[in-house]
Amino acid sequence: MTTSERGAAGQHTVRRHNLALVLREVAGPEPVSRAAVAARTGLTRGTVSSLVEELIAAGLVTELAAPRGGTGRPASPLRLDPTGPAGLGVEIGVDAVAACVVDLTGSVRARRSVPSDHRDAAPPAGLATAAALAAEVVAEAGLEIAGAAVALPGVVGRGGVLERAPNLPRWVDVAVGEELGTRLGELPVLAGNEADLAALAELWSGGPADAVYVSGGIGVGAGIVLSGRLFRGAGGRAGEIGHVVVDPDGPPCHCGGRGCLETAAGLETLLRETGAADLNALAAAPPIGPLARAGRALGVALAGAINLLDVPAVVLGGIYPRCGPVLLDAVRAELAVRVLSRPAVQVTYSTLGPDGALRGAATSVVQDLLSDPGGRR
Numbered sequence: 001m002t003t004s005e006r007g008a009a010g011q012h013t014v015r016r017h018n019l020a021l022v023l024r025e026v027a028g029p030e031p032v033s034r035a036a037v038a039a040r041t042g043l044t045r046g047t048v049s050s051l052v053e054e055l056i057a058a059g060l061v062t063e064l065a066a067p068r069g070g071t072g073r074p075a076s077p078l079r080l081d082p083t084g085p086a087g088l089g090v091e092i093g094v095d096a097v098a099a100c101v102v103d104l105t106g107s108v109r110a111r112r113s114v115p116s117d118h119r120d121a122a123p124p125a126g127l128a129t130a131a132a133l134a135a136e137v138v139a140e141a142g143l144e145i146a147g148a149a150v151a152l153p154g155v156v157g158r159g160g161v162l163e164r165a166p167n168l169p170r171w172v173d174v175a176v177g178e179e180l181g182t183r184l185g186e187l188p189v190l191a192g193n194e195a196d197l198a199a200l201a202e203l204w205s206g207g208p209a210d211a212v213y214v215s216g217g218i219g220v221g222a223g224i225v226l227s228g229r230l231f232r233g234a235g236g237r238a239g240e241i242g243h244v245v246v247d248p249d250g251p252p253c254h255c256g257g258r259g260c261l262e263t264a265a266g267l268e269t270l271l272r273e274t275g276a277a278d279l280n281a282l283a284a285a286p287p288i289g290p291l292a293r294a295g296r297a298l299g300v301a302l303a304g305a306i307n308l309l310d311v312p313a314v315v316l317g318g319i320y321p322r323c324g325p326v327l328l329d330a331v332r333a334e335l336a337v338r339v340l341s342r343p344a345v346q347v348t349y350s351t352l353g354p355d356g357a358l359r360g361a362a363t364s365v366v367q368d369l370l371s372d373p374g375g376r377r
């Protein structure tokens, strides 16, 4: 590489960095002027204007009408363009499929879900259902799709391969990201664990920067966020709290072990113990005994995690927010006696509803775009 080539590469890197810097300012809660962006970033007004033009041309930023009054040329405030490129999120659950489109501002522009039981089914049927649903929300939203991410109820290795999902015994080493991408016309599709993506959705919606997020459902998983970043573990497999043992002599688990948290606090156990037909019936009349037992088991597993990691907050999502105060109180009581750290760990229900993982999947695409607008594929 010649000196001038190196210089050009350096300039390209600087411009890419500055594009991200400017976009971060525009992505704030209030519209901002070019002058304010220049003041906050330390870039010259000329540089900011040139970068803003590039971001407008890419459909990422839009100008609002300039306010009336004042002297001189009024400044047109800038904000993210809600008609710009969007993120597609897909969730393949144990017994359902969902898809949504989230625009650059984080708003959900289309969302659909259908029942689709994958427990005894081979992957192609579920993948076809997911692809069809994704195509429907994309058509409904009518936005350019920058990329997609799919949330999965199991261990997702590098390259978007679902290695293992204890509740989906026929989905072993399935390249879900690649398969879906092919079915969606060669769209780039990343894959992630559903609890990890829900934990990120929680973080991006203003949740704590250090927290264990627990996603309850037929399976139970966790996403661990440390210093505002997802902790994935050496192989991307961290957070399998559903298979932390809470009773060594307990009932057998789908994973092959015994007495895992999932056997004490998973949806199937709650329904079996209460006789409720489904989650709606359970939520309509929350049964105190079974929910207190589930909460205690969650507290035991979480206390172990918190004593290891020293995180000050727990967010319970998925089905748990629908279980009422009994489960929450039982988790808090268990943590109060088992966790050594002070002050007490904050335990709250997620406010994102059952769509945390789905929202996280779609928003992860948007977040990637916002953090590196010059690096679009």
Ligand SMILES: [Zn+2]
Pocket (backbone or CB within 6 Å): 242, 243, 244, 253, 254, 255, 256, 257, 258, 260, 262
């Ligand atoms: Zn297990």
